[in-house]
Amino acid sequence: MDMATTSHREVPALSGTQFERGTPEGRSLRMMLSSAGRRVGLMRSFRQSAGLLGADLTMFACDLTPEWSPACIEADKASAAPPAESEEFIPAMLDICKREQIGLVVPTIDTELLAYSRARDQFSAINCHVAVADEPLVLMARDKLATALFLTEAGLRSPRTIAAEEFLSGEADLSLPLLAKPRHGSSSRGIMMAQNREDVLGLDKSEPYILQEYLHGREFTVSLYFDGEGQLQCxxxxxxxxxxxxxxxxxxxxxxxxxxxMAWRLGKALHGARGAMCFQVRVDENGQPSIFEINARFGGGYPLAHQAGAQFARWMLEERLGLPRTANDDWQEGVLMLRFDDAVFV
Structure with a gap:
């Protein structure tokens, strides 16, 4: 689901290795899209941005099984990588980045963010920048209970959230039904509505769960771009x-x-943010927004933001290439994205 049509003006599409050659001296970069999976839309956003900048971008990608990854197939070169939460992951990625002279790594999945944030200095030592937030911020965003506490302390409206154990012990006064979520989950995995105590008792015991007030209303994702100094730009x-x-x-x-x-207030509270992030919100019938999730990475809907003029990929490349920075908040409203299934043939 990486291809999209929009109602916005056309921007020259670039795919495969069909970006501009004969670029100005110094405008070349070897980039790694980590755990690339199906993120073809994100990869094409970087390729398109490189073309507009007149930069020679060589796109690398890695995944557990690159032969099954559409983004790895579309990359200029792909590598197999160990599981993101294994001890072998960072040594393997350091070896690949050093050998291939990678200058920029863009992580894409939650499970690899912590490892990259802890190893950021090791990558810097081989002249490779990893576009990831500081470790404390990554830890907070990966933990839904910690996220709820952070939002409360920051004075940002959010649903009441407790550990499942608190409910079962009678320590909390939240009333059922409640939304049950894995405390460290992502991609809507394991989410269910707990209608009664038996539902809570039946939750998967192999991982901790949180219980959260169910929010009604329209759902939004807000994509954020932070520059290299941690300042929110868009x-x-x-x-x-x-x-x-x-x-x-x-x-x-x-x-x-x-x-x-809400976005700019959150941006001021997110210390150590770098590059792309996003958060999810529901807006009730009175127009009051409540944040229920923060992701310290590119959101899955980023191609829509890119097409609307919020070109995070371009701004990342500008920073890494030492070009004048053009990050701004002047994007177009009303751009519609309609995704459809597509395929890569090998």
Whole structure:
């Protein structure tokens, strides 16, 4: 689900290795899309941005099984990588990046963010920049209970959230039904509505769960771009009109004062943010937004933001190539994305 059509103006499409050659001296970069999977849309956003900058971008990708990854097939070169949470992951990625002279690594999945944040200095030592936030921020975003506490302390509206154990012990006064989520989960995995105590008792014991007030209303993702100094430069919301397997299938960019205000307040509170992040919100019938999730990475709906003019990929390349920075918040409202299935043939 990486291809998209939009109602926005056309931007020259670049795929495969069909980007501009004969670029100005020094404007070349070897980049790694980590755990690339199906993120073909994200890869094409970087390739398109490189073409517009007149930069020679060589795109590498890695995955557990690169032969089964559409993004790895589309990359200029692909490598197999160990599981992101294994002890072998960082040594293997350091070896690949050193051997291939990779200058930029862009992580894409939650499970690899912590390892990359802890090893960022090791990559810097081989002149490779990893686009990842500081470790404390990554830890907070990966933990839904810690996220709820952070939002409360920051004065940002969010649903009440407790550990499942608190509910079972009678320590909390939240009333059922409640939304049950794996405390460290992602991609809508393991989420269910707990209607009664038996549902809570029956939750998977192999991982901790949280219980959260169920929010009604329209759902939005707000994509954020932070520069190398950790300053928020852009916040672009899109409404999730239809979602499939946790990823937006139909969405439209929206300028809403309440979402904008919340985004910039959150941006000030997120110390150690770098590059792309996003958060998810529901807006109730009174127009009040509540944040229920923060992701310290590119969101799955980023191609919509890119097409609307919030070109995080371009801004990352500008920083890494030492070009004048053009990051801004001047994106287009009302850009509609309609995703469809596509295939890579080998």
């Amino acid at each position: 916040a672009i919301p899109h409404e999730r009109l239809r979602v499939r397997s946790g990823e937006v299938e139909k969405g439209v960019t929206v300028r809403d004062p309440s979402l904008s205000d």
